[in-house]
Amino acid sequence: MLLIYSIMKIKIQLFGPLTEICNGHQIETELVADTHTLLEVLKKRYPALKKSVFAIAVNNQLRKENTLLQEDDTVSLLPPFSGG
C-alpha cells in the first residue's frame, strides 16, 4: 500500500548576505503557524541568522508584527538595503 503525504509548505526567499548564511536564494520549510515560529525554526537550522538584522515580508508585503502563515505563502527575509 502506498501512502501519499501532502506536506504543507512555505517558501522562504533570501537576499543579500542571508543567501550565504542559508546557502541559497530560496529554501522551503513545513508550514508553521506564524512568522515568529518560522524564525525560531530557521534560527535553529541556521544559527548565524541569530546575529543577522532583517525585515520580513509575507507575499511581498512587509510585516512588522507576528503574522499568521498559510500553505504556499512566500516569506522574504530582507537584510538592510544597499542599492545605489
Place this chain on the structure above:
Amino acid sequence: MLLIYSIMKIKIQLFGPLTEICNGHQIETELVADTHTLLEVLKKRYPALKKSVFAIAVNNQLRKENTLLQEDDTVSLLPPFSGG
C-alpha cells in the same frame, strides 16, 4: 596751422536691454571726473537710462561707490543678470 586736440575719452560697454536704450554695445564719452558724473552725462544723452536698473564696473571691477575715472578707463553698465 593745424591744431590736433587729443580729447581724453572713456569707453562705455553696454549689455542686455541697455544696448537698446543706448543703441549699441559700446559708446564713448569725454573723460569726466567720476562715475557719478558719467551717469549724469549718460542720463542726459539717453533719458530712458533714468528708469533702468544696473550695476557699474570700472575696468571689470564692480564699483558700488562713486569712483574716480582716468583716461582710457572702460566702464560697464550691467543690468540685472539673467543667465541660465
Place this chain on the structure above:
Amino acid sequence: MEKQIKNIFIEGAITPDFIAKSICAHQSKTGIGAHQIFLGQVRADLIQDKAVKAIEYTAHTEMALSAMHEIREAIFSQHKLTCMHVYHSLGKVAAGEICLFVFVSAPHRNAATKACAELVERIKFELPIWGKEIFEDNTHQWKINN
C-alpha cells in the same frame, strides 16, 4: 501622474549613451526649464588594502518596483514636475561605471532639485536592492548604505 508600474532595472552598467538618449528624448517637452540628474558611480574603495573592482546588485524586484511606484506617486504629488525617470543596475557594475540614474524634469529648478534629492534618498533606503562589493582577489563584502 503615472499609474502604471514601470521597470527601473537595467542589466549591468548604465552607459553615458543611454543617459544622452534620455536627455535627448526630453527636448520636445518645451515646458521643461530644468533637469536634475543624479548618477551613482561605483567607487574603487580601498578596504584593508584591497580595492573594490565591481559591485554586483541583486534585488527583490517585485517589491522594489512596487515601492518605487509608491515613491514616484508621492514625489509627483509633492512637487510640480514634468517627468521622473529612475534606472538601477542589476548584476555586475565595474568601478567607474554608473549603477543609478535618477532624472527629474520640471518647469522650474527648485522642484526638480528637491524632488531629485528626495528620490535618491528614498531609493537608497526604501528599495530592496543589495550590493555585493567584489575585490580584486574575488573576495567580497556586502555593501552598507549610510
Place this chain on the structure above:
Amino acid sequence: MEKQIKNIFIEGAITPDFIAKSICAHQSKTGIGAHQIFLGQVRADLIQDKAVKAIEYTAHTEMALSAMHEIREAIFSQHKLTCMHVYHSLGKVAAGEICLFVFVSAPHRNAATKACAELVERIKFELPIWGKEIFEDNTHQWKINN
C-alpha cells in the same frame, strides 16, 4: 582646487552628446561615487499669446569668467568634491535645447548635491549673462531671473 581661469562658454546649444562625453570622461576617476548634474533647458513660455522660440545669450565674458573662477574656488573649499564643470551657452538656443550644464562629482552624494544646487544659484545671480527671449514673430523681451 583648480587655479586656472577656465572658459565656460559654448556657442549655441549644449548637446546631449557633449554631456555624454563629459560623463564618460569621469569613468576613469574611480574615487567618484556621485555625480550631480543640472541642465537648464529653454522653455517655450507663452507670454501674451506668443511663445518663446529661442533665447539669445550675451555676456560680459571677462567678468563672467573671473566671477565663475571665484565661485568655483569658494565651492571647492566648502565641499569635498572631485571635480566641477560649468558650461553656459552664448548666442541663440532654441526652445527645448540646453543652455546650462552644471556637473559636480564627489566621493559621496551629499557634497555633490549641495555643491550643485549652490553653483546653479550663484551662476544665475552672479554671472553677468543676459538672455533675450525671442518670440515666434521675432519680437523679443529681456529675460528676468527670479
